[in-house]
Amino acid sequence: MNERILISGASIAGLTLAYWLTRYGLRPTVVERAPGLRAGGNGVDVRDQAVDVVDRMGLLPRVRAAAADVRGMKFVDARDRAVARIDTTDPGGIEIMRGDLVALLHEQAAVEYLFGDSVRHLEQDADGVTVTFDHAGTRRFDLVIGADGMHSTVRSLAFGPEERFVRFKDHYFAFADADASLAEDRWVTMHNTPGKMAGLYRSGNHAQAKAYFIFRSAPLSYDVRDVEEHKRLVGQAFAGETSWRVQELLGAALADPGFYFDALSQVRMDSWSAGRVALVGDAAWCASPASGAGAELALVGAYRLAGELAAAGGDHRIAFPAYDTGHRPLVRKKQRIGPNVRLMVPRTSGGRWLRDTFARLPLMRMTGAVERMARPRLQALPDYAPVL
Template identity: 50%
Template structure:
């Protein structure tokens, strides 16, 4: 018989998405989330290519489209707020070969939660502190709850995954420094053109504003760093000081953006790093999403990898009696997609390193060449096995 009791750590995107499919395959699923409640707002995430098929099979496409950000593309301005270039979202879609739906991380997380809350046990305000596994299961110790035993444990708890640390070792072994840090926050500012993301660049630094409908907007900062910065990723006050240290000397609307970041309840700061592991599972513990293969927010592929990884992992567990076999097939199917997305970051567009690079970027985007490239280089989404039909046929 397949395992029936599965614990998932993390309730952002990969965790609830995995739980959605596991519950429909007949597993009993528990999600533990360190935060006391789901985060609101957050950065925009792109649902495109294979991820569109996943959310459609989940029945979530209408709800996601209803909450999508109306983002017409990117525009780039100088310190005097004069537009130097723009790149329309329609051209980006042609370049990637897929429709691209942008939604805030918080909105997507809430939709996944509401799609699973009646079938999944959620535990908020708690975390996994110890894992001890044997041939038949995993004994789990929590910070708050009494210990419990599960057949399988899934780490979907992000780039700073506690499950990964407990099972695979320290984060430093698997984190690849990509020489950039970023911050995001919700902010309603009268900056830039409505329904566009406006970027202001100085060498190695980018400040951007997405201006949506009144009451809805996002700000984003990225800056280059030759070396890793030593800071506490849980200390937002320290992170805000680091951000001001990196951007405090800039003009344009940057002072107002920094003030907004100081007061935003959903402020988030981290490195644009990647996670790379030789294997995403060991014994009865497996990783999915950023915990296993963060491609960096600069890849634009976080939601794509989380949703497809969740679908493949749950689908293989539902299709195979052996957890070992399911994990191997999940990794074989998902790793080529991960490898491709980790190879392509877009910091050369959003945060050029020199003034010459900024001018070159603006000249390139203002030329006909991007439109030509978008017509000839778009890739169609790869085939995604229809686990959903398999699960439905078993339920009939």
């Protein structure tokens, strides 16, 4: 019975996993590099099977109450005139700010936390895993789960270097706090120049707006944890953009301590486990922000991983392959991001004109509803019974 389980990352996946492991009688510990919960982040979608997961956790009413309430995307020209709108509302789903969802999950997951620390080294043997931390003393665990994002330390230690698994998708993105008065309430406002997008995300239930930046680029060399270097890269990319409110947004974003920057990438792996170590969330299958499925995959994947461990009586040799088999079809589907990036960031002025023209067609207003109707009905999530 593998009871002592280390989870690296107080993320959506990590906190969901901690809750379900505790519910099944296991003893998880969560280690998080940040000194506390990461309160920021963009809007994330809880839909389809993920709605069922938060409902089973008793969180659905609170998640609905905290919904971002965004109607759709609005594209504007240099004079801030709306040239097209796309309705993105989904009656069956919920959009919520990432920080709000993380706070709700943390309230549910009453486990041991090691904030301000990180895994430095892992050593597996027949009976468990010896874990060395940056600050805490060396400890033994039965299993280790990496829920530490696309740049996962656990994945690097147990599976190999990042470049073997991360696939760059030709763009970089950033977001930070912005003045809510600059954006229309309940809309994501976007302004494009060739190969770039600057925008504002304004939730109907939040006083704070978010500034967004995306730019097309060849691969860049930088430290993934150096925020000041990230700000310099985004500042350089948009230095010559003087139309609309780009410079106003850029100035506010670069002054925000919570500034976030990363590559638009996906994680592709043949297996999410190696011995007593497994991965969940973006560490295992990041579909990129363009998929809009990060929270959905994290919630469902964590639920399945905990459930398979419970059903197998903690035997990772049975549970890890079953988790992989059960969750991988949904991951494959969500990693097919299609035209999303071209829609948000046309490469040319002609491409932007085509996008805006198509978005104004009456048929486009029906696209979301048609897509939801054509969406294949997923099988109900399994009910896991612990075998203890």
